[in-house]
Protein backbone atom coordinates (compact mmCIF):
# COMPACT_ATOMS: atom_id res chain seq x y z
CA UNK A 252 0.00 0.00 0.00
CA UNK A 253 1.18 3.53 -0.76
CA UNK A 254 2.50 5.46 2.25
CA UNK A 255 0.44 8.56 3.24
CA UNK A 256 3.65 10.28 4.38
CA UNK A 257 5.71 12.61 2.21
CA UNK A 258 9.38 11.74 1.90
CA UNK A 259 11.47 14.84 2.58
CA UNK A 260 14.18 15.88 0.10
CA UNK A 261 17.55 17.47 0.71
CA UNK A 262 19.30 18.71 -2.42
CA UNK A 263 23.03 18.65 -1.72
CA UNK A 264 26.18 20.20 -3.19
CA UNK A 265 24.45 23.57 -3.72
CA UNK A 266 27.14 25.79 -5.23
CA UNK A 267 25.42 29.09 -6.10
CA UNK A 268 22.46 31.30 -5.25
CA UNK A 269 20.82 30.22 -8.53
CA UNK A 270 21.14 26.54 -7.61
CA UNK A 271 19.59 27.27 -4.21
CA UNK A 272 16.63 29.03 -5.86
CA UNK A 273 16.17 26.21 -8.39
CA UNK A 274 16.21 23.51 -5.70
CA UNK A 275 13.64 25.44 -3.64
CA UNK A 276 11.42 26.03 -6.70
CA UNK A 277 11.29 22.29 -7.29
CA UNK A 278 10.32 21.58 -3.69
CA UNK A 279 13.52 20.93 -1.73
CA UNK A 280 12.97 20.75 2.04
CA UNK A 281 16.67 21.28 2.74
CA UNK A 282 19.82 22.50 1.00
CA UNK A 283 23.26 20.92 1.53
CA UNK A 284 26.38 23.10 1.58
CA UNK A 285 29.59 21.08 1.41
CA UNK A 286 32.57 22.45 3.35
CA UNK A 287 36.24 21.57 2.76
CA UNK A 288 36.61 17.82 2.11
CA UNK A 289 39.52 15.43 1.47
CA UNK A 290 37.86 14.45 -1.85
CA UNK A 291 34.66 15.00 -3.82
CA UNK A 292 33.11 17.33 -6.39
CA UNK A 293 30.62 19.38 -4.33
CA UNK A 294 32.67 21.76 -2.17
CA UNK A 295 31.63 25.42 -1.84
CA UNK A 296 33.59 28.23 -0.13
CA UNK A 297 32.38 29.14 3.37
CA UNK A 298 31.67 32.76 2.33
CA UNK A 299 29.33 31.66 -0.47
CA UNK A 300 27.73 29.04 1.78
CA UNK A 301 27.03 31.80 4.34
CA UNK A 302 25.41 33.97 1.65
CA UNK A 303 23.19 31.07 0.54
CA UNK A 304 22.15 30.50 4.18
CA UNK A 305 21.23 34.20 4.49
CA UNK A 306 18.87 34.15 1.49
CA UNK A 307 17.26 30.76 2.21
CA UNK A 308 13.67 31.36 3.38
CA UNK A 309 11.91 29.48 6.14
CA UNK A 310 10.94 26.64 6.39
CA UNK A 311 13.83 25.38 4.22
CA UNK A 312 16.67 23.95 6.30
CA UNK A 313 20.33 24.59 5.60
CA UNK A 314 22.74 21.70 6.21
CA UNK A 315 26.43 22.56 6.53
CA UNK A 316 28.55 19.49 5.76
CA UNK A 317 31.76 19.41 7.73
CA UNK A 318 34.69 16.99 7.74
CA UNK A 319 35.94 18.56 10.97
CA UNK A 320 36.02 16.13 13.90
CA UNK A 321 37.39 18.38 16.68
CA UNK A 322 34.67 20.21 18.64
CA UNK A 323 36.10 23.73 18.42
CA UNK A 324 36.69 23.38 14.68
CA UNK A 325 33.12 22.16 14.07
CA UNK A 326 31.75 25.12 16.05
CA UNK A 327 34.03 27.58 14.23
CA UNK A 328 32.83 26.17 10.89
CA UNK A 329 29.17 26.57 11.91
CA UNK A 330 29.82 30.14 13.01
CA UNK A 331 31.38 31.02 9.65
CA UNK A 332 28.43 29.59 7.70
CA UNK A 333 25.44 30.10 10.01
CA UNK A 334 23.54 26.99 8.84
CA UNK A 335 20.79 25.66 11.11
CA UNK A 336 21.98 22.05 10.80
CA UNK A 337 25.45 20.50 11.06
CA UNK A 338 26.04 17.34 9.04
CA UNK A 339 29.07 15.45 10.35
CA UNK A 340 30.46 13.39 7.47
CA UNK A 341 33.18 11.66 9.51
CA UNK A 342 33.19 9.85 12.87
CA UNK A 343 33.47 12.06 15.97
CA UNK A 344 34.16 11.29 19.65
CA UNK A 345 30.96 10.11 21.42
CA UNK A 346 30.60 13.20 23.62
CA UNK A 347 30.59 15.57 20.62
CA UNK A 348 26.79 15.64 20.06
CA UNK A 349 26.07 16.73 23.66
CA UNK A 350 28.87 19.30 23.50
CA UNK A 351 27.50 20.71 20.23
CA UNK A 352 23.96 20.89 21.63
CA UNK A 353 25.30 22.78 24.66
CA UNK A 354 27.36 25.23 22.61
CA UNK A 355 24.81 25.68 19.79
CA UNK A 356 21.35 24.89 21.25
CA UNK A 357 19.40 26.01 18.17
CA UNK A 358 21.44 23.93 15.75
CA UNK A 359 20.54 20.32 14.85
CA UNK A 360 23.22 17.66 14.45
CA UNK A 361 23.08 14.95 11.78
CA UNK A 362 25.58 12.09 11.72
CA UNK A 363 26.51 10.45 8.42
CA UNK A 364 26.97 6.67 8.53
CA UNK A 365 28.83 5.31 5.52
CA UNK A 366 27.15 1.95 4.99
CA UNK A 367 29.73 -0.67 4.07
CA UNK A 368 28.50 -3.74 5.99
CA UNK A 369 26.36 -4.82 8.94
CA UNK A 370 28.82 -3.38 11.48
CA UNK A 371 27.44 0.03 10.52
CA UNK A 372 24.21 -0.85 12.31
CA UNK A 373 26.11 -0.74 15.64
CA UNK A 374 27.74 2.55 14.65
CA UNK A 375 24.29 4.03 13.95
CA UNK A 376 22.83 2.78 17.24
CA UNK A 377 25.83 4.24 19.09
CA UNK A 378 25.23 7.67 17.53
CA UNK A 379 21.56 7.47 18.62
CA UNK A 380 22.57 6.67 22.19
CA UNK A 381 24.96 9.60 22.15
CA UNK A 382 22.19 12.07 21.27
CA UNK A 383 22.33 12.77 17.54
CA UNK A 384 19.21 14.46 16.02
CA UNK A 385 19.13 12.52 12.74
CA UNK A 386 21.14 10.01 10.72
CA UNK A 387 22.12 10.16 7.05
CA UNK A 388 23.12 6.89 5.39
CA UNK A 389 25.66 7.41 2.61
CA UNK A 390 28.12 5.42 0.45
CA UNK A 391 31.55 6.87 1.26
CA UNK A 392 34.58 5.04 2.59
CA UNK A 393 36.35 6.73 5.52
CA UNK A 394 38.89 3.85 5.65
CA UNK A 395 40.71 4.86 2.46
CA UNK A 396 44.06 6.69 2.58
CA UNK A 397 42.28 9.70 1.04
CA UNK A 398 38.91 9.50 2.75
CA UNK A 399 35.75 9.40 0.65
CA UNK A 400 33.10 11.15 2.73
CA UNK A 401 30.28 11.60 0.22
CA UNK A 402 29.32 12.65 -3.28
CA UNK A 403 30.32 9.23 -4.68
CA UNK A 404 27.30 8.63 -6.92
CA UNK A 405 27.26 5.00 -5.69
CA UNK A 406 24.48 3.08 -4.00
CA UNK A 407 25.22 0.92 -0.96
CA UNK A 408 23.55 -2.12 0.61
CA UNK A 409 19.99 -0.89 1.16
CA UNK A 410 19.17 -3.98 3.27
CA UNK A 411 21.52 -2.65 5.98
CA UNK A 412 19.96 0.80 5.60
CA UNK A 413 16.50 -0.70 6.03
CA UNK A 414 17.60 -2.30 9.32
CA UNK A 415 18.96 1.03 10.55
CA UNK A 416 15.67 2.79 9.67
CA UNK A 417 13.69 0.11 11.51
CA UNK A 418 15.79 0.51 14.66
CA UNK A 419 16.22 4.27 14.63
CA UNK A 420 14.42 6.57 17.05
CA UNK A 421 15.37 9.65 15.00
CA UNK A 422 14.72 10.58 11.34
CA UNK A 423 16.94 8.79 8.81
CA UNK A 424 17.93 10.22 5.41
CA UNK A 425 19.06 7.92 2.60
CA UNK A 426 21.86 9.11 0.29
CA UNK A 427 24.27 7.62 -2.22
CA UNK A 428 23.70 7.14 -5.93
CA UNK A 429 20.05 8.13 -5.89
CA UNK A 430 18.57 9.23 -9.22
CA UNK A 431 15.14 9.55 -10.83
CA UNK A 432 15.35 5.95 -12.10
CA UNK A 433 16.06 4.22 -8.76
CA UNK A 434 14.52 6.47 -6.12
CA UNK A 435 11.09 4.81 -6.04
CA UNK A 436 12.72 1.42 -5.38
CA UNK A 437 14.93 3.01 -2.71
CA UNK A 438 11.91 4.42 -0.88
CA UNK A 439 10.03 1.12 -1.07
CA UNK A 440 13.01 -0.87 0.22
CA UNK A 441 14.41 1.47 2.88
CA UNK A 442 11.42 3.63 3.94
CA UNK A 443 13.60 6.60 4.94
CA UNK A 444 12.26 9.84 6.45
CA UNK A 445 14.16 11.76 3.81
CA UNK A 446 16.37 11.51 0.73
CA UNK A 447 19.63 13.26 -0.05
CA UNK A 448 20.94 13.66 -3.57
CA UNK A 449 23.90 15.32 -5.23
CA UNK A 450 25.17 13.84 -8.52
CA UNK A 451 21.87 12.26 -9.66
CA UNK A 452 20.27 15.65 -10.36
CA UNK A 453 23.32 17.20 -12.04
CA UNK A 454 24.72 17.36 -15.57
CA UNK A 455 28.41 18.25 -15.92
CA UNK A 456 28.36 19.27 -12.27
CA UNK A 457 25.47 21.75 -12.62
CA UNK A 458 22.03 21.32 -11.07
CA UNK A 459 19.75 20.20 -13.90
CA UNK A 460 16.10 21.34 -13.84
CA UNK A 461 14.89 18.37 -15.91
CA UNK A 462 16.55 15.82 -13.64
CA UNK A 463 15.25 17.66 -10.57
CA UNK A 464 11.73 17.56 -11.95
CA UNK A 465 12.03 13.85 -12.81
CA UNK A 466 13.36 13.10 -9.30
CA UNK A 467 10.60 15.03 -7.57
CA UNK A 468 7.93 13.41 -9.78
CA UNK A 469 9.30 9.93 -9.06
CA UNK A 470 8.88 10.32 -5.31
CA UNK A 471 5.34 11.77 -5.34
Ligand SMILES: O=C(O)c1ccccc1NCC(=O)[C@H](O)[C@H](O)COP(=O)(O)O
Nearest residue numbers: 263291292293400401402404428449450
Ligand atom coordinates in the same frame (compact mmCIF):
# COMPACT_ATOMS: atom_id res chain seq x y z
O1 LIG B 1 29.95 16.11 -2.96
C1 LIG B 1 31.01 16.11 -2.34
O2 LIG B 1 32.06 16.57 -2.81
C2 LIG B 1 31.04 15.59 -0.96
C3 LIG B 1 32.28 15.29 -0.43
C4 LIG B 1 32.36 14.82 0.88
C5 LIG B 1 31.21 14.69 1.64
C6 LIG B 1 29.96 14.99 1.10
C7 LIG B 1 29.86 15.41 -0.20
N1 LIG B 1 28.66 15.65 -0.81
C8 LIG B 1 27.47 15.85 -0.13
C9 LIG B 1 26.55 14.74 0.12
O3 LIG B 1 26.24 14.48 1.25
C10 LIG B 1 25.93 14.03 -1.04
O4 LIG B 1 24.66 14.53 -1.24
C11 LIG B 1 25.83 12.56 -0.73
O5 LIG B 1 27.10 12.06 -0.49
C12 LIG B 1 25.19 11.81 -1.91
O6 LIG B 1 25.93 12.06 -3.07
P1 LIG B 1 25.54 11.35 -4.43
O7 LIG B 1 25.83 9.90 -4.28
O8 LIG B 1 26.40 12.01 -5.45
O9 LIG B 1 24.09 11.63 -4.66
